[in-house]
Amino acid sequence: MTVVTESADRRLIAIFMVVLIDVLGITIMFPLLPFYSEHFGASAQVVGLLVSSYAFCQLISGPILGHWSDKIGRKPVLIVSQIGTFIGFLILASARSLVWIFIARIIDGLTAGNISTAQAYISDVSSPQNRAKALGKIGVAFSIGFFIGPALTAFLYHYGYQAPIYAAAFLSFMSIMASTFLLPSHVRPAGAPSAKGASATGEEFSFANAFKYLKNPVIAVLLLEVFLFYFAFSAYMSGFALFAERRFTFNGQPLTPKQVGYAFTYFGFLGILIQGFLMGRLVNKFGERKLGMIGFISSFVGYGLLAFIHQPLMILVTGLFTSFGGGVLRPVLISEIAGAVPPQERGRVIGVNQSLQSIAQIISPIVSTALIGGAFIAQWAFFPAVISGVGALLVLAQARKASRDFQVQ
Secondary structure (H helix, E strand, O other): OHHHHHHHHHHHHHHHHHHHHHHHHHHOOOOOHHHHHHHOOOOHHHHHHHHHHHHHHHHHHHHHHHHHHHHHOHHHHHHHHHHHHHHHHHHHHOOOOHHHHHHHHHHHHHOOOHHHHHHHHHHHHOOHHHHHHHHHHHHHHHHHHHHHHHHHHHHHHHHOOHHHHHHHHHHHHHHHHHHHHOOOOOOOOOOOOOOOOOOOOOOOOOHHHHHHHHOOHHHHHHHHHHHHHHHHHHHHHHHHHHHHHHHOEEOOEEOOHHHHHHHHHHHHHHHHHHHHHHHHHHHHHHOHHHHHHHHHHHHHHHHHHHOOOOOHHHHHHHHHHHHHHHHHHHHHHHHHHHHOOOHHHHHHHHHHHHHHHHHHHHHHHHHHHHHHHOOOHHHHHHHHHHHHHHHHHHHHHHHHHHHHHHHHO
16 A cells, blocks of 8 residues: 555655656746737737637547647647647747747647646546646646746846757657656546546536536536636736837837746746645635635736836736635636535536636637737736626625525525
């Protein structure tokens, strides 16, 4: 028994390192891609299409890669996904026109099974009682990557646009090596249910699954809440760099990827504090429903304040609200959705949730960057604020309904 536990621990450490390296490569691109695209003549709207094209390709390829990870194993699919990311970065770094940037993002999107396959791997090698804790390590890896990756961009931008991209490619290559030599192959436990589609924790998306859960009023509202969260967050993330470039100056010049990279580093640091140290205490103190409402209100305030600030240091203030909102909403909403269905159906409902996330990431960046492209800078900030406000009202309405139902009983 001890041997099995130690073996599982070694596998979890290995997959954690793989995911961390992978996330570092991805987060290096967050503050850079909008500026790099503009360097080749892209408008703000085209930057939005770049973000959406990646999400669209990921929506198409996710179930296919998941099916193959069930059929031939997690490790080979994970390596293929990482190779696609590596090739995408190399094409991106050597791009000589906007067309090649699109090609790079499409290739990366079509092979974007890295994180979901890693999560499926963790589910396979973890015992049921330790699975949630093990999957939580992915969130920690994201927070650390979000902290370090943009900081690398801020440092390497001194050497030109390509330097951070080549660093991301190098990290992607190291991730391939880590998967190949550190990650043991494994066989699914006998009798284990097939996680068809192998999305992070769930099954392949189908419209039958979606309509089934949308007919349930409680689950439908929860899915709408999580969609609103993803929609607002995607609008914010896809447009923040362009917004900062147009709204703020440093030493009389518009902000560059260096300064925006520092801002993302700050957001990542706050994410580590919230998810690593505060989340459990907050849930115990407020409960999931009330914490969800606080998260939406915090996001509403943070996004809305962006419309009124003109000094870059004020990002420290708005970032407190937006990072807190995003840091608590994602785990709270997913936990509520998973808890609203029987255990044997959690895979399917989380698969629907992940598809809603992809749809939000396709539509929202186009709207967000179109506002910036049309010089509607303040309206860009109000856009995710209003979406978050609607989310807060939904949570409040559900809480009041639950209270009335309890009083009737």
